[in-house]
Amino acid sequence: MRSISSPTxxxxxxxxxxxxxxxxxxxVLLLRRPDDDVPGWAMPGGVVDAERGLDETVQQVLVAKTGVRDAHFEQLATYGAVNRDPRGRVISVAYLALCPHDRLEGAVAAGADQMLAHLHTTWPGEQGGPARLTDAAGQPLSMAFDHADILGDLVRRLRGKLDYSLIAFGLLHRRFTLRDVQTVHEAILGHPLAKPAFRRKLLSRGLLKATGDYAPAGAHRPAELYELLEEK
Amino acid sequence: MRSISSPTxxxxxxxxxxxxxxxxxxxVLLLRRPDDDVPGWAMPGGVVDAERGLDETVQQVLVAKTGVRDAHFEQLATYGAVNRDPRGRVISVAYLALCPHDRLEGAVAAGADQMLAHLHTTWPGEQGGPARLTDAAGQPLSMAFDHADILGDLVRRLRGKLDYSLIAFGLLHRRFTLRDVQTVHEAILGHPLAKPAFRRKLLSRGLLKATGDYAPAGAHRPAELYELLEEK
DNA sequence: CCAAAAGTGTTGCCGTTACACCCATGT
DNA sequence: ACATGGGTGTAACGGCAACACTTTTGG
Known part of the structure; x- marks a missing residue:
């Protein structure tokens, strides 16, 4: 029963x-806890207080840790195993937030207490298992709590939603080339995609609008810039 | 920050x-709260205490409310809006539990304080909006909290996972006919499916094993019984 | 003219759909 | 015999993958 009189x-x-x-x-952005109370690297987080909703708390953490205001985020899952935090019982609601890389690189500096860690997944497709995190040199990072498991779940979720949702575009700027989209898909899926097939499938979804402008390129033909056409 | 010293x-x-x-x-099983503190029908639930994990709490509620021990369940999402419960702040982790109908009908009796409500969805596919709940006579039920919204999310999730997961089989017995599976799919999707196509797609997934036994039938050819072949 | 990456056309395969048909059973 | 629902065959369609090809730029 849900008794509010004497609740836990x-x-x-x-x-x-x-x-x-x-x-x-x-x-993925990882922090090392300032007062080394729990060893290892962890995702940024914050306690939910009585006056703030979950999304509001997420927004607040996001701004505090990155300065980014308008990132796309969505809930992943909630982890509530009794011993997941050695300091005491904590129920953790995991969120995914997406951001184009330069927005993040501007706001967070790699250092001893924070970094944009590499997120690898050995397994293909949507199989199980924790993620593998490494630093810029490829050295494995030891993760605090169950955060490696959460990041494994994250990648599976991303892969599943990739081609029927708009998540990929959360990682891109307002205008982007088709190649940019393909790069994001390949990074998430962990394997290369055929260019003509990808192109056509993407355009056939009817989500994109060609702008007529072209991205400045190097020694090759410039790529056309596209936008999401927002239908409300 | 996640300070454990003086946590909310x-x-x-x-x-x-x-x-x-x-x-x-x-x-879907709905209850009317015994001490009418909150008007309307609600899903069964329970408070998570310090000693029990989320899954453990779910299992406990499930057995308490239905007597069913081995139902398949999985987490849906967590709802934490500040005003979702008029009595105070409650973070609610919503779960989906699946059960063959006769197991439930045996354990719960329709009455003034509990019923197996009809769950309708106006919208097709995976669009938004709350679910519509009605009683046996088709009369709309007024729902407590945000439970109509949660049940809307539930149906969308079910529809999305229907043909790449095993959820549908949680609603069936160990042995079932192909028609049984089709009926479950049609109920969840809200529209009829073509029999030959459904049959072939289902068998081509390589999940089922024909038993050689046949379901007792009425005035027609008996249907073969299948089982899930469990691959570990 | 060459290298590099953007972008297109063509072909063949394969899964799905639609529809027609056969099979086994009770009345 | 026939009604009923289980189960199969087949041909047309459409999406997708592979591959070869053309286009546009900088050097």
Missing amino acids: RLTVAVDLAILTVIDGAMR | RLTVAVDLAILTVIDGAMR
Whole structure:
């Protein structure tokens, strides 16, 4: 029964997987806890207080940790195992937040206490298992709590939603080339895609609008810039 | 920040959408609160205490409300709007539990305080909006909290996972006919499916094993019984 | 003229759909 | 015999993958 008279009360936190794609690889913002109370790297998070909704708390953490205001985010799942936090019982609602890489690189500096870690997945498709995190040099990072498992779930969710939702576009700017979209898809799926097929499937979804402008290119033909056409 | 020293603590509950399919229609177990503190019908739920994990709490509620021990369940999403419960702040982790209809009909009796309500969805596919709940006579039920919204999300999730997961089989017995599976799919999707196509797609997934036994039938050819072949 | 990446056309395969048909059973 | 629902065959359609090809730029 849900008796409010003498309820058990628990600490509820949100944990954010702030994700981006840099040079065709997934990256996620990790922090090392300032007062080394729990060893290892962890996703940024914050406790949910009585006056704030979940989304509001997420927004607040996002701005505090990255300065980014308008990132797209969505809920992933909630983790409530009794011993997931060695310091005490914490129910954690995990969120995914997406951001183009330069927005993040401007706001967070890699250092001893924070970094944009590389997020690898050994398994293909939507199989199980935790994610593997490494630093810029490719050295494995030891993760606090169950955060490696959460990040594994995250990648599976991303892969599943990739081609029927708009998540991929959360990792891009307002205007982008078709190649940019393909790079993001390949980074998330972990394998290369055929260019003509990808192109046609993407355009056939009827989501994009050609702008007529072209991205400045190097020694090759410039690519046309597209936008999401927003239908309300 | 996640300070454990003086944390805000909140009431955390699990709410269960205990779902079944009866006569080709989705049904969900709803309760009317005994001490009419909140008007309307609600999903069964329970407060999460300090010693129990989320899944454990779900299992406990499930057995308490239905007597069913081995139902398949999975997490849906977490709802934490500040005013979703008029009595105070409650974070609610919604779960989906699946059960063959006769297991439920045996354990719960329709009455003034509990019923297997009809779950309708006006919208097709995976569009938005709350679910519509009615009683056996087709009269709309007024729902407590945000439970109509949660049940809307539930149906969308079910529809999305229907043909790449095993959820449909949670609504069936160990042995079933192909027609049974089709009925479940049609109930969830809300529209009829072509028999030959459904049959072939289902068998081509390579999940089923023909038993060689046949279901007792009426005035027509008996249908073969199939089982899930469990691959570990 | 060459390299590099954008972008298109063509072909063949394969899964799905629609429709017609056969099979087994009770009345 | 026939009504009823289980189960199968077949041909047309449409989407997708592979591959070869053309286009546009900088050097």
